[in-house]
Amino acid sequence: MNLAAAVLTLLPLVSAPTPALTWTPCGTDQEPTAQCSQIEVPIDRAHPExxxxxxxxxxxxxxxxxxRVGxxxxxxxxxGGSGVGFVRFGGLDTKVIGSARKPLRDRFDIIGxxxxGVWFSDPKISCAQAKLYDPKIGLFPSTRQQYDAFVAHNRAAGEDCLAKTGPMLGHVDTQSAADxxxxxRGALGERKISWLGVSYGTELGAVYASKHPDRVRTMVLDGAVDHARPTRQAMVEEAAATEDALLRFAAWCDRSPECALHGKNALAxxxxxxxxGAYAKVLGRKATGEELASGAYGHLYLPAEWPALGRALADPDASALATNSSFASDTYGAYRSIGCQDxxxxxTGLADLRATARVIRAVAPHSWRYSEYWDIGAGCTGWPLPALNPPQPHPVHGAPPILVVGGAHDPATPLPWAHGLAASIDGSVLLTYLSDGHTGLLNSECVRSAEARYLVSGVxxxxxEFCG
Known part of the structure; x- marks a missing residue:
């Protein structure tokens, strides 16, 4: 970044006159100074009625x-992740983001x-949890009868969400969220905003920057999602990344006495x-392989969670894995509903699904039963609402330099996605972290420090650059 541009990012930004938000105290033990507010937006901007x-x-x-920078x-x-919950309840704690907390808390009003459709917003996406995933049907139908039941199940799940949520369910796509x-931004009175987005937050940030490049001051996109990627390609790449992470966990288990399965072949x-499958007391039934694979997958996000994964795999009762499954999460309805919009x-049918499943099993012979793109893509087969924001390019032209971060061993957002996203953003810089886990923010002090320096300075x- 040239010196003139760097100096400009440090100059105070003139705020446009807008109606002031009303902030009320909503402090928590983790963040005693937190304040809460809300804004009103149209559900459908093309049809305000x-x-x-x-x-x-x-x-x-x-x-x-x-x-204060802004x-x-x-x-x-x-x-489906809650920014309000993340900010109010310790997501920016020093134990989570290390030394990055102080510069960010000192210099910015942090806005979650x-x-x-998500969590504290209203109307909230509401779905009957039990209708979203049926263990008797699963995510890999192999016969015509199973496939027809699978499609009918997904359609019924979507219709249930629509009945409980109302018209908002058809407008929870990322384009609408970016608006x-x-x-x-306008309600805050800011001419430009800074942005810290991880995982799906990278897609949301990139779409915003594509729409409003002149309203971006700085932007971190960490754990990059490349929304321009064909879905089938993304499925295969992510399945391979999940397999890589599982194999790396197993190798850690073999060499680390901290693993409960040390010396006992964790992969086997x-x-x-x-x-x-395995009986899970918490379910009162045998958990499916998909549920157990999903529960294990959640632990792969953070190497700090690998000891817990070792203990969960060693326990004859599979409850710890079953409760960690995405299917058991309170946010799964929002995850599925927004996912089907994007x-x-x-x-195109059973033969197509089976052909893709064979490729998934080839690249992920151990972990194939669960990866996020398969969960969404399969779960959206039969979904009753059209996708308003299907995979497409969101090029960014005219924004200040944007920092994209990708991990060499990220189980959820493979490194090629970061390369693809960075290539779509003029003037972007890619920072690669070489360690394990999903996002550098949650797993690398080197990345956290680099992100904080950039967000404050604009440089x-x-x-x-690489980080360990």
Whole structure:
């Protein structure tokens, strides 16, 4: 980044006059200074008569008001993740983001928000949890009868969500959520915003930057999602990345006394569990291989969670894995509903699904039963609502330099996605972290420090930089 541009990013930004938000105290033990508010937005901007929604906001005022840079909007991923919950309840704690907390808390008003349909926002996506995943049907139908039941199940699940949520369910796509971000910016009185987005938050941030490049001050896209990628290609790449992470966990288990399965072949134990299933007291039944694989997958996000995964695999009762499954999460309805707006099923029928499944099993012979893109793509087969934002390019032209971060061993967002996203953003810089886990923010102090320096100064790390 040239010196003139770097100096400009440090100059105070003139705020446009807008109606002030009303902030009320909503402090927590983790963040005592938190304040809460909301904005009202149209559910369907093309048809305002559809009604309005309220987007929940939380703010941590900059600790150093004299040197305040501006507002930093934070999205913790998902889709369906709560920015309000992340910010209010310790997502920016030193134990989570290390030394990055102080510069970010000192220099920015930290703004967490819940995208439309999510958690504290209203109306909230509401679905009957038990209808979203049926263990008797699963995600890999292999016969015509199974496939027809699978499609009918997904359609019924979507219709249930629609009946409980209302018209908002058809407008929870990322394009609409990005328009809400600009409404938040205006309500904050900021001419430009800074952005810290991880995982799905990278797609949301990239779409916003594509729409409003002149309203971006700085932007971190960590754990990059490349929405331009064909869904089938993304499925295969992510399945391979999940397999890589599982094999790396097993290798760690073999060499680390900290693993409960040390010296006992953790990979063989995993294979046995997901192949045959295991009784889980918490479910009162045998958990399926898909549920157990999903539960294990959640632990792969953070190497700090690998000891817990070892203990869960060693335990004859599979309850710890079953409760960690995405299917058991309170956010699974929002995850599926938003996912079907952005990543619709690519399958044209049973033969197509089976052919793709064979490729998935080839690249992920151990972990094939669960990866996120398969969960969404398969789960959206038969979904009753059209996708408003299917995979497509979101090129960014005219924004300041944007920092894209990708991990060499990320189980959820493979490194090629970061390369693809960075290539679509003029002037972007790619920072690669070489360690394990999903996102550098949650797994690498080197990445956290680089992100904080860039967000405060506007100066990107050198091109080609690596972090451990």
């Amino acid at each position: 559809t009604g309005t929604a309220h987007i929940a906001l939380t703010r941590l005022p900059a600790a150093d008001q004299r040197h 507002s930093l909007l934070v999205n913790p991923g998902g889709p 928000f819940d995208p439309r 809400d971000i600009d409404a938040i 134990r995993y294979d046995d569990l997901v192949t045959h 990543f619709p099923s690519p399958f 990107t790390p050198p091109r080609g």
